[in-house]
Amino acid sequence: MSPTEFRQFGHEVVDWIADYLAHPERYPVLPPCRPGDLTDELPASGPEQGEPMAAILKDFRDQIVPRNTQWNHPGFMAYFSITASGPGILGEMLAAALNPNGMVWKTSPAVVELEQVTLDWLRQWLGLPDKQFGIIFDTASVSSMHAIAAARERAAPEVRTEGGGQGLILYTSDQAHSSIEKGAIALGLGKNAVRLIGTDADFRMRTDLLTAAIDRDLAAGLRPFCVCATVGTTSTTSIDPVPAIADIAERYGLWLHVDAAYAGSAAIVPEFRHLLAGCERADSLTTNPHKWLFTPVDVSVLYTRHPEMLRRAFSLEREYLQTAADPRAMNYMDYGVPLGRRFRALKLWFVMRYYGHQGLAAIIRQQIGWAQELAAQIDAHPRFERMAPAPLSMVCFRLRGPDEPNKKLLEKINASGEFFLSNTVLRGKYSIRLAIGNMGTTRAHVQRAWQIIQESV
Numbered sequence: 494m495s496p497t498e499f500r501q502f503g504h505e506v507v508d509w510i511a512d513y514l515a516h517p518e519r520y521p522v523l524p525p526c527r528p529g530d531l532t533d534e535l536p537a538s539g540p541e542q543g544e545p546m547a548a549i550l551k552d553f554r555d556q557i558v559p560r561n562t563q564w565n566h567p568g569f570m571a572y573f574s575i576t577a578s579g580p581g582i583l584g585e586m587l588a589a590a591l592n593p594n595g596m597v598w599k600t601s602p603a604v605v606e607l608e609q610v611t612l613d614w615l616r617q618w619l620g621l622p623d624k625q626f627g628i629i630f631d632t633a634s635v636s637s638m639h640a641i642a643a644a645r646e647r648a649a650p651e652v653r654t655e656g657g658g659q660g661l662i663l664y665t666s667d668q669a670h671s672s673i674e675k676g677a678i679a680l681g682l683g684k685n686a687v688r689l690i691g692t693d694a695d696f697r698m699r700t701d702l703l704t705a706a707i708d709r710d711l712a713a714g715l716r717p718f719c720v721c722a723t724v725g726t727t728s729t730t731s732i733d734p735v736p737a738i739a740d741i742a743e744r745y746g747l748w749l750h751v752d753a754a755y756a757g758s759a760a761i762v763p764e765f766r767h768l769l770a771g772c773e774r775a776d777s778l779t780t781n782p783h784k785w786l787f788t789p790v791d792v793s794v795l796y797t798r799h800p801e802m803l804r805r806a807f808s809l810e811r812e813y814l815q816t817a818a819d820p821r822a823m824n825y826m827d828y829g830v831p832l833g834r835r836f837r838a839l840k841l842w843f844v845m846r847y848y849g850h851q852g853l854a855a856i857i858r859q860q861i862g863w864a865q866e867l868a869a870q871i872d873a874h875p876r877f878e879r880m881a882p883a884p885l886s887m888v889c890f891r892l893r894g895p896d897e898p899n900k901k902l903l904e905k906i907n908a909s910g911e912f913f914l915s916n917t918v919l920r921g922k923y924s925i926r927l928a929i930g931n932m933g934t935t936r937a938h939v940q941r942a943w944q945i946i947q948e949s950v
């Protein structure tokens with residue numbers, strides 16, 4: 494592609510993005526298509542000869558966009574709502590243009606050092622202690638898997654060479670994200686190595702049950718090695734009692750990992766910093782700027798006080814990747830599975846600089862306020878019940894009575910094209926989740942969602 498052609502279509506693409514971001518609600522938030530529709534419409538084989546860019550962009554607009562679930566739609570309130578903010582998109586575009594691969598320092602000092610700098614800025618905003626090593630992975634699932642690997646390395650270093658690890662036991666709550674179990678599966682510890690500890694009425698890990706489970710496993714000759722607490726669970730955004738769990742981890746010598754994939758960002762708001770209370774004692778913590786820090790997917794951060802454990806778990810010397818032994822030349826390939834690394838810090842740096850700490854905190858604070866307002870409205874309504882505390886920007890509720898009308902209600906709301914909400918099961922009851930987190934969502938959108946919910950009954 495010649496520079497002239499690139500410039501022409503680059504302008505066209507940026508114009509399209511600007512229009513799209515100005516009016517994402519032009520599209521239904523959930524695309525009205527059936528599985529296989531797009532596949533059937535596209536050619537079964539790739540073109541032998543190149544095609545004009547204009548034709549490719551036309552098909553993007555006509556075929557791809559209408560089949561996309563519009564995560565940037567202000568009515569996207571399912572799962573955890575996310576945002577590709579303007580500065581984040583620009584950072585992503587420029588990262589694609591430079592296309593560096595930050596395997597080691599010399600393959601791109603910019604990738605490596607910007608990652609170190611942005612993660613240290615974020616650490617300060619989160620109120621985490623100085624001595625933290627930060628590394629970016631694609632997702633929280635992968636970040637947590639690395640944390641579990643570091644924990645395993647500390648408890649059972651022989652496993653790296655010999656494999657196995659039978660008898661190692663990991664604890665997490667029955668509300669933890671499935672990625673914790675997946676991490677144990679991927680590392681070969683097995684699903685049976687994971688104890689899902691029961692939770693209290695507010696869906697928080699019960700520390701009495703945690704202690705009892707550890708004691709039972711020790712008595713059986715097993716090797717407890719790690720506990721994963723969650724700050725902001727997926728189903729309800731409940732917050733495990735991290736200070737008490739940290740006490741237990743210390744008493745039994747367990748690695749404490751905190752999964753704050755969604756809720757961690759809220760700790761940049763001074764009055765919500767308490768969310769991470771106790772996390773300064775954690776051995777590792779993950780949070781996803783791509784969830785609630787308005788940075789495009791994907792960017793997940795893993796902090797740890799023990800980078801040497803990650804290094805011991807993953808470092809392998811290869812002659813073709815040798816670098817000068819300058820202590821400031823960080824080689825991230827030594828701290829995890831991936832060798833190749835995208836320039837993910839660039840978009841995060843753009844977002845952090847463009848909005849600033851106070852700007853980002855103000856948006857999160859506002860979103861939490863709207864969720865609190867909605868929670869109060871649901872509480873005041875005789876036909877609805879709230880299913881869990883709503884400490885952050887997500888509200889779980891249901892129509893009083895059986896599950897079936899709730900399923901119908903959710904289907905009706907989602908068929909409106911205006912809103913997309915998701916569901917979970919809480920205390921055995923089908924419940925609806927409404928998550929606020931997109932930068933385009935306003936108080937008016939939240940209130941309109943509440944209106945549609947009531948009208949759809």
Ligand SMILES: Cc1ncc(COP(=O)(O)O)c(C=O)c1O
Pocket residue numbers: 573631632633634635670672723725726727752753754755781793
């Ligand atoms: C608490 C929590 N942890 C981990 C994850 C997994 O995140 P990722 O998609 O980045 O792997 C999620 C996803 O929603 C989550 O809510």
